[in-house]
Amino acid sequence: MAVKTVKEKVPVIVLTTSYRLEGDMHVVPGGRLLDEINRERGFIPLTNATLFDPVSGQPVDTLEFIAVNKELVLMVAPVNEAPSK
Template sequence: MKIELERQPVVVWTLLHRIDGELPLPPTARISDRLNQARDFLPITNARVYTLDGQFLYEAPVALLNRQQVVMMLERGAS
């Protein structure tokens, strides 16, 4: 049985970059569920990568982000 994934808009910070994109999640999952999984990499779709001061660097349809490099991740639009 295939589970349809929802694309949760997120902003991710690493020590060197900010990444805006979408994190594919099962409908009942939370961002923290994905961060706590044993998988080493997080798929970020529609990724736009910036320096920490906001300079645009590049975009990609899919970026694989090493989970250990994540400093902070928020739902885009969360206050």
């Protein structure tokens, strides 16, 4: 029987080579965002994500879940510490 790990939602902005995403990453309570990003896997899972056009800044789509390929990620920042748009 699998044990479910309880995680906390951390609102983030993810900038990729093609889009800007705003959504929730999930980290273990008391864990660091960096630890989640550096896990041994090729994708960063986000929930409740909004996909934005990088040029116009307009929303393109809203997704319950998306797995973002780490090779395409330029930046990940918590919403409260993200650079100004």
